[in-house]
Amino acid sequence: MNLFRLDASILPGASTSAEIADAAEAEWTAAHPGGTVTRRHLGTDFLPADAWTLATTAAFTPEADRTPAQLEALALAAALAEEVQASDAAILAVPLYNFGVSQHFKVWVDLVIAGAGPTTPLLKDTPTVLVTTLGGGYGPGTPREGWDHSTPYLERVLADVWQADLTVVKRELTLAATTPGMESLKDLADEQRSRALTDAREAGQALAGN
Numbered sequence: 242m243n244l245f246r247l248d249a250s251i252l253p254g255a256s257t258s259a260e261i262a263d264a265a266e267a268e269w270t271a272a273h274p275g276g277t278v279t280r281r282h283l284g285t286d287f288l289p290a291d292a293w294t295l296a297t298t299a300a301f302t303p304e305a306d307r308t309p310a311q312l313e314a315l316a317l318a319a320a321l322a323e324e325v326q327a328s329d330a331a332i333l334a335v336p337l338y339n340f341g342v343s344q345h346f347k348v349w350v351d352l353v354i355a356g357a358g359p360t361t362p363l364l365k366d367t368p369t370v371l372v373t374t375l376g377g378g379y380g381p382g383t384p385r386e387g388w389d390h391s392t393p394y395l396e397r398v399l400a401d402v403w404q405a406d407l408t409v410v411k412r413e414l415t416l417a418a419t420t421p422g423m424e425s426l427k428d429l430a431d432e433q434r435s436r437a438l439t440d441a442r443e444a445g446q447a448l449a450g451n
Contacts (some may be wrong), residue, residue, distance in 0.1 A: 244269055244274040244448075249335045249346040251377035253283045256368055257415040257434075258374040261441045265370045265410070268445025269330060280325060283336055284344045287326035290344070293351040294315055300355075315356075321349065322356030322363060330448045331369040331405065333395075339378070341390040364405035370444045371409045372437075376416035378426070408444045412437035 246266060250256035270276065295314035299307050306313075325331070335346055342350075357363050379389040392411065401406040417423040417430035 242273045242329045243327060244273075244276060244278045245325060245331040246278055246280045247331075247333045247335075247349075248280075248282045249333075249343060249349075251286055251338075251343070251345075253285055256334070256336075257412065258282075258334035258336045258372050261374070261410060261412060261437050262332050262370070264438050264441040265332050265372065265445035265448060268442055269332075269449045272446075272449030279328065281321075282323065283343075283351075283398060286403065287345055287351060288317070288321075288348045289314070290348060293348060294311055294356055296352060296355040314352075318356030320354045320356070322361075325353055325403075326357070326363045328364070328367060331364060331367060332372065332448070333369070333399070333444075334372040334374075335391070335395060336374045337391045340388050342394055347361050354402075360400070360402065362404035363403050364399065364403040367405050368448045368450075369399060369405035369407050370441070370448055371399060371407060372441065373409065373411050374415050374437075375411070375413045376420070377423075380413065408447065410437055411443055412442045416430075431432045 244266070246261065248256070248259055250258050254257065263345050290395060292314040295311045296318040299315050301312035302311060335342065373392055373395065377385060396407065396409065399405045412433050414426050414430035414433055417426040
C-alpha cells in the first residue's frame with residue numbers, strides 16, 4: 242500500500258495543517274505498518290516556478306527543437322503526475338494563503354496536469370483526505386464570507402478533475418492565539434482545532450479502510 246502525503250505550509254515547524262494531517266496519517270500507518278509513504282513538501286522543496294511554462298510550451302514544440310530546459314520540465318511534470326497516480330490513498334495539507342492557494346501549490350497542480358493531461362482522473366476513486374487551514378473565519382455570516390477562494394478550487398481539482406473519493410477536514414481561526422484583535426475568538430479556535438483533529442482521525446481510519 243502506498244500513501245501519498247503532500248504538504249504546502251511555508252512554516253513546517255509550526256504548521257497547523259501538518260498537525261491535522263499527521264493525525265490522519267497516523268491512523269493509516271497504524272492500519273498499514275508495512276505501507277509506504279511518499280512525501281512531497283512544497284513549502285521546503287520548491288518546484289521551479291518556470292517549469293510549467295517550459296513543460297507546456299514543449300508540448301507545442303517539435304521534439305527535435307525542444308530545449309534542455311523544456312525536456313527537464315517535461316520529465317518533472319511526468320514524474321509528479323506518476324507520484325500522484327501511483328497512490329492507493331492520499332493526504333494533502335494545504336493552508337489558505339492570501340485568500341487562495343499559494344503560488345508553490347499552484348505550480349505543483351499545473352505541472353501535474355501538464356504531465357498527465359488536463360482531464361486525466363489521476364485519483365479516480367482513490368480515498369483522499371484534504372486538510373485545509375485558514376487563519377481567520379470565512380464561514381456564513383462572517384465579515385469575510387466568500388473570501389475563501391482556496392477550498393472550492395481544491396475540491397474542483399481533486400474531486401471533479403482527478404475524481405478522488407474526497408473527504409475535507411477544515412480548520413479556521415488558526416491565527417486567533419497570536420493575532421491582536423482576535424483574543425475573543427481563542428475559545429472558538431480551540432474548539433475548531435479539537436474538532437478538526439477528531440475529524441482527521443476519523444478520516445484517517447476511513448482512508449485506511451477501517
